[in-house]
Amino acid sequence: MGKSKTTKFKRPQFNSVGLPVNAVKEEDPAEEDHDEDDCPAAELLEKLQSPSADVREFACASISRVVQQSQTIPGFLQRGAVKRLGPLLLDGSLAVRETAAGALRNLSACGGQEVCEDMVKHDVMTPLTALLRECCAGFDNAVVTMTDQNNPVENVAHEAVNLLWNLCESSSQALSLFNKSGLFDVVVQCLERHPHNVELAISAAHCLHTVTEDNPELLRSANAAVLGALENVLLSTQPDMARALLRALAAGTLWNMKNSIPAARQSQTLDAVVATLSRCLDLDAGVLIPELRRAEEANRRDAVPDVKEQVAGDLAEEEMDEEENEGPKKAGNGKTVKIDTDFSDLLPRGKEELREATALLTAQQTSLEIIVNMCCSDDPSDDEWEEESSSDESDTGPDALCDGLSSLMSPLCLSAEVQGALIKHSIPEKVLKKTNFPRQEALSVCHPDPCWRGLTKRMQRVQSRALTCLHSILSTMDAESLGGATALQEAAQHLSSLVFGAEDIPKDVEFLEAVISAMRSLLQMIASKNIPQCMTPQQLMRLSEAATRCEVISVRVNAVSILGITGSTLAKEKNTADFLQMIGNALLQVATKDADLVVNGEALDALFDVFADGEEAELAARNIGLLPALKALQPVFKAKIRKEGRGKCGPQQLCVLDNIKTNLRRFISYLEKVVKK
Structure with a gap:
């Protein structure tokens, strides 16, 4: 498997303390009961210009809520929401700054890559950069009215850093501006607030983990102070789970920065x-x-029910239903975008x-x-074949x-x-x-x-x-490093129990993709060490059938590979012709009928492995009519490469497919000699 980049999940969220109560109370009471459809973008955006800070704050908070319904976002963008919200990042009221940053944060999270790029195009990075610099300069001077309240400047910074994180994750232009504007040190300052404000530090750590990945331009500016701040987080010992997350993110950032670390350390x-x-x-x-x-x-047995808790619960159910009904979203480049429905910022402080x-x-x-x-x-x-197939390499x-x-x-x-x-x-x-x-x-x-x-x-x-x-x-890793034959067999039994422990093979695509990749790697290692396989013929066929129905190409590719690995091992044993026939028929079915050219090629490659040698393989090949089947398939496969390969496959994919095409011709010649024996 190639490099698997850390997957980030942008999360639609309210600001961390919920809607500002005082702003809502001072608005017209009738407006509190208005449905989102009765609160149009034009009206809310107009309120952003109000001379009253409370009205501006309420408008920002309302926009934060409304834009979580993604269908409302175009209406806000068409009316210049970014240009109107951007200046409020530097409003005279800290509460307005916080809610404006929260509104832009939700807009970036719910709108996705295109909206983030549009926000950067409308110069949101300029006031955002100025805001973060002011926040860092004012951390120690902020007035905290009660001992159990957060520093208000840190609250603003928390929203601003989350916005920055979303923008840098989705927009290469935002990342370039991050590199050039000296924001690296500013975000590190937010990280260093971890003894006092772990939520701000976690947001900063998420941001650093994102911007340091595959970003050599930024890493050239890394200095001893940056590395020291990250190492200090690693050395923290608080046992709570928030700190565990903070330490994990700091570890990931240090790994991203490994080439910037002095050799001696x-x-x-x-x-x-x-x-x-x-x-x-x-x-x-x-x-x-x-x-x-x-x-x-x-803790809550005797507590009064909290309205916000119910809202959070309702939202959680809605988001789960939406995720189940709609499935994975598609980005503009055709890749699947996994969306994480994290509603934790909606939760009241009691949660x-x-x-x-x-x-x-x-x-x-x-x-x-x-x-x-x-x-x-x-x-x-x-x-990753399917991820590269969008490029046009026809020339x-x-x-x-x-x-x-x-x-x-x-x-x-x-x-x-x-x-x-x-x-x-x-x-x-x-x-x-x-x-x-x-x-x-x-x-x-x-x-x-x-x-x-x-x-x-x-x-x-x-x-x-x-x-x-x-x-x-x-x-x-090699087999010995992983504990040898016994450990590998135990691992294989464990993976089999995950897949076959229930009456039906799990249908969750994410799980199926992960478990079948692990099984493929494990079976390859087991086969290379001549360790006995642990899957029964029935299990193998069930897995193959489940995988061929999966829409994810890598699942089908790995299932075909597992059939090939198992079949090539069995071909060396006695009395396995019946099992080899089952495998051969399954592979022929995939090679002939699967809609994806890459999967067709993988199935053919597996057939070559299974029926390359041995008496049992020869007997099984005759029984299933492998030679005439491949002769009939050969011109179809060649034509499919000509028609589809150049338009859909990258250069490396095409090279492998051309190699399989050549091997198919040679394998047919080999089978013809076997028949003449």
Whole structure:
């Protein structure tokens, strides 16, 4: 597998303290009852010009709420919402600054990449940069009226940093402006507020984790103060889950910055990064989440129901329903965009246990994603074929095509230092353990409460990330480093139980994609060491059938590869012809009928492996009529490459497909000789 970039999820959120109560109270009471449809963009945008700070604040907060319905966003953009909200980032009222930043933050989060680029085009970065600089200069001078209240300047900075994070994640122009405007040091200052304001520090850490990825221009400006601030976060020892998330994000940022770290400190920093991730994975969410849920129940038994809590619960249910009904969204480039429905900022301050649980799961998901990046090279893999297929390479010559073959087929490599650190801190074992998450008890305690029910998807995502991480580890380490034959067989049995433990194979695409990738890597390693396979013929066929119905190309590619790996192993054994016939028929079906050219090619490649040699393979090939079937398929496959390949496939894909086309001709010649025996 090629480099798997850390997946970020932009989240539609209110500002962290909910709607400003005093602004709502001083508005016309009738307006409080207005439905969102009765509060048009033009009216709200007009209120932004009011001489009353309370009215401006209320208008910003209302826009924050309304734009969470994505269909309302065009109306705001057409009326110049960004140009009107931008100046309010420097309003004389801190409350207006905060709610204006929150409105722009939600606009960026709910509007996606195109809206973020439009916001940058309308120069939102200029007032945002000035706002963040003013916030950092005023952190220590802000007046806090009550001991249990947050610093108001930090509240503004929290919203502003989240907006900056969204923009830099979605807009290359925003990232370029970030690099040139000296915002790196400003965001690091926000990170350094972690002893006093962990929410602000986490937002800053998310932002730093984003902007430091694949950004050599920025990393050239990294200095000892930046590295020191990140290392100080790693050395913090507070046991709460928010700090665990903060440490994980700091570890990921340091990994992104590894080439900027002085050589004399690289080994020590690497060990600290992996140790941090290891400690995060040690946290048992299956135990901690039920404990947090029970603690919340105990705390609220005698409490008066909170209206905002009900709103948060309703929103959680709506978002889950929307996610289930609509499925993954598509970005403009055709790639699937995974959307995370995090409603944690909507929660009233009393929902601390839920915040802790959310932070725990985010920390573990982030840690697993960082380990994936540590294991993976920059080479594309079969899993990423479909991601490259959008480029038009129709003018590329054959020599250039084949130049890419070596990089596509080259094995992944893991430096001795990284591998040593991962093994030292027992990362492979801990990752395998995480693939068994979530526990039923954790799911059961979350289900009754709408707010907590939203954690179910997060728990499932941790499992999927663990499976992806296991796949990366298996792809980059040798069998001995992973515990030898016994450990590999136990891992194979475990993965089989995840897939076949229930009556039906799970249909969740994210899980299926992750588990089948891990199974493929594991079975390849097992086959290379001549370790007995553990999947039964019935299980293999069930997996193949489930995968062929999946829309995700990489799932179908990996399923076909698993058939090829298993079949080539069985071809060396006695009395396996019947099983080989089942595999051969399944592969022929995919090679002939799958709509995707890459999957067709993978199925043919698997057929070559299964029926390349051996008496059992020869018998099975005759019984299923493999030779006439491939002869009939050959011109169809060649024509499909001519018609579809140049328009849909990248150069490396085309090179591999041309290679398969050549091997198909040679394999047909081989089968003709076998028939003449």
